[in-house]
Amino acid sequence: MRSVLPVLTVLAVIVGIWYLAVAPMNVRVALDQAERAGEVIVPEGSVPRREVSVWRLMLSNSDHVGLGYALERPRLPTPAQVGQELWKTTGAMVAKGRPWSKRGLIYHGWITLQSTLWGFALGTLLGIVGAVAIVYSRTAQLSLMPWAIISQTIPIVALAPMIIVLSSQVGIEGRGVPKAIISAYLCFFPVLVGMVKGLRAPETSQLDLLRTYNASGLQSFLCLRLPASVPYLFTSLKVGIAAALVGTIVGELPTGAISGLGARILIGDQFGTPLAIWSALFAAAVLAGALVTLLDLIQRITLKRMGMAT
Amino acid sequence: MSWLILALLIWLGGWALNSWLAHRSNSRAVRIVIPVIFGLTLLVVWEALVRGFGISPVILPAPSTVAQTFAASTDILWVDFHQTVVKGALRGFAIGAIAAFVAAILIDRSAFLTRGLLPIGNFVAALPIVGIAPIMVNWFGFDWQSKAAVVVVMVFFPILVNTVQGLNEASAMQRDLMRTYAAGYWQTLVRLRLPAAMPFIFNGLKIATTLALIGAIVAEYFGSPTRGMGFRISTGVGSLSIDLVWAEIAVAALAGTAFYGIVAWIEKRVTFWHPSQRG
Structure with missing residues (x-):
């Protein structure tokens, strides 16, 4: 709790810098617009102005710098503009009674969330199965572990368009499955590594104790290794779900996507509406924050119930 | 069909070889050889599957085609x-x-x-x-x-x-x-x-x-x-x-x-x- 004040201070500084940066970023566009509206700008014409630095422009046209804060298509929107756009595409839609409109971010966020959760489930499952195989089979450990590490150094985004093409050729309609595969790929590694660590967390003396109880392999797995791995599992799940969201958004970026937050970014780029890009980015950030917080909550409750809370 | 059986055999063979190696020694060489064998088996199985199912190169090219390109x-x-x-x-x-x-x-x-x-x-x-x-x-x-x-x-x-x-x-x-x-x-x-x-x-x-x-x-x-x-x-x-x-x-x-x-x-x-x- 004692870090609330520092965090708020740093956030305030970031927002402040952002506001200050808006003026130099937008001054050229703002001056072009003002000139078209009939104002007198020094120097005249947007082409000669390209030779002048933004600071000189801001000094010599100080009356018109304020215009940069209210552009319709800014290079850098103000935080307030982004907030308004976010509200317009979420809260205002709900107020109008059309929360699921395809023009709103709730619909697109839901599409992204679905793929993220499917990918997360798949990736977690693969990660846990892989970890069990690695812990119990030496062959699997020696063959799989190096490739699991190498697989993470391969930029999956290079594969993303291929996965989308492949699955559409195989006859899978829509984008849900390929996106889930991409996010599962990114999510599986943290879970695998965390679970291997967790399943190996019990000490030899504990394993020996179970052996003196004549516990079978399955029993010692269920009663000792699995419970011991839970704290590790949750830590890696939090990393994994953030990675799954990144994977889904990357899967939505290659051309052709129409729904999802990544597609909003793409469409915002194609139609030249920066506000749509920024609001989709912030919606993705909110989604990531919500998912990680939710998992953190589940972790606290579970560990408390298991008597492992620290 | 024969390609598919071949793929299965190679997979089993590779795994058996790795298993044998893994239980035999723990030297540095073995630690490098095993993943290499595993990777090679994957490539060969991919190749055999592409040929076996006659998958068009427009969908999924075989590793040999990729290597040529x-x-x-x-x-x-x-x-x-x-x-x-x-x-x-x-x-x-x-x-x-x-x-x-x-x-x-x-x-x-x-x-x-x-x-x-x-x-x-x-x-x-x-x-x-x-x-x-x-x-x-x-x-x-x-x-x-x-x-x-x-x-x-x-x-x-x-x-x-x-x-x-x-x-x-x-x-x-x-x-x-x-x-x-x-x-x-x-x-x-x-x-x-x-x-x-x-x-x-x-x-x-x-x-x-x-x-x-x-x-x-x-x-x-x-x-x-x-x-x-x-x-x-x-x-x-x-x-x-x-x-x-x-x-x-x-x-x-x-x-x-x-x-x-x-x-x-x-x-x-x-x-x-x-x-x-x-x-």
Whole structure:
């Protein structure tokens, strides 16, 4: 709790810098617009102005710098503009009674969330199965572990368009499955590594104790290794779900996507509406924050119930 | 059908061989040979499946086809590699890493800032920052500058967070010892705290290697000169030259692994004293 004040201070500084940066970023566009509206700008014409630095422009046209804060298509929107756009595409839609409109971010966020959760489930499952195989089979450990590490150094985004093409050729309609595969790929590694660590967390003396109880392999797995791995599992799940969201958004970026937050970014780029890009980015950030917080909550409750809370 | 049976046999054979090797010795050679055999089996099974099912090369080319294309178009691949990895990813990585390192040392002087920035940095490091790619392409143009900019933003926060955490790694006892030597701030930093932070810094750098390539490739989907790996992949998918796309993916995989490997190798040299590097 004692870090609330520092965090708020740093956030305030970031927002402040952002506001200050808006003026130099937008001054050229703002001056072009003002000139078209009939104002007198020094120097005249947007082409000669390209030779002048933004600071000189801001000094010599100080009356018109304020215009940069209210552009319709800014290079850098103000935080307030982004907030308004976010509200317009979420809260205002709900107020109008059309929360699921395809023009709103709730619909697109839901599409992204679905793929993220499917990918997360798949990736977690693969990660846990892989970890069990690695812990119990030496062959699997020696063959799989190096490739699991190498697989993470391969930029999956290079594969993303291929996965989308492949699955559409195989006859899978829509984008849900390929996106889930991409996010599962990114999510599986943290879970695998965390679970291997967790399943190996019990000490030899504990394993020996179970052996003196004549516990079978399955029993010692269920009663000792699995419970011991839970704290590790949750830590890696939090990393994994953030990675799954990144994977889904990357899967939505290659051309052709129409729904999802990544597609909003793409469409915002194609139609030249920066506000749509920024609001989709912030919606993705909110989604990531919500998912990680939710998992953190589940972790606290579970560990408390298991008597492992620290 | 015979191809499918062959695939199955090779798979079982490879696994049996690995299993035999794994239970026989624990030497360094075995640790390298086993994953190599596993990888080769995967490739052969892929080849056999493509032939067995008669899959069209437009959907999924066999590894042999990809290898031929790779050998035939090394000049294109090299140009793309140079544009994306050397110009975009590496420059962005260097700028981002240096900026994050300097920022971490500045922040570290104030406990207040550290407490404020760490949670934010951790949060931002988990965000899908690749989404800023179209904004950066809009700001910095189509050439490598915009790709490097995306990479800078992507690698900045993981390295920053790890470095700040690492700088707090030296224990109070060790710092007190430095004080008894009458060491100043900079001496303590250079002699004690930076070396102690190195495992953390390298952890951040290793995470950042993959992010750098991802950023550079994704940014090219949003506009690039007519070269670059992301450009070739997105146009290759459109023009159905899938074998070239796979060759490009192979380059990306090799570049990613090599980049990671180099950083890991430097880490081994720098942090030879750390428990994880011994034994």
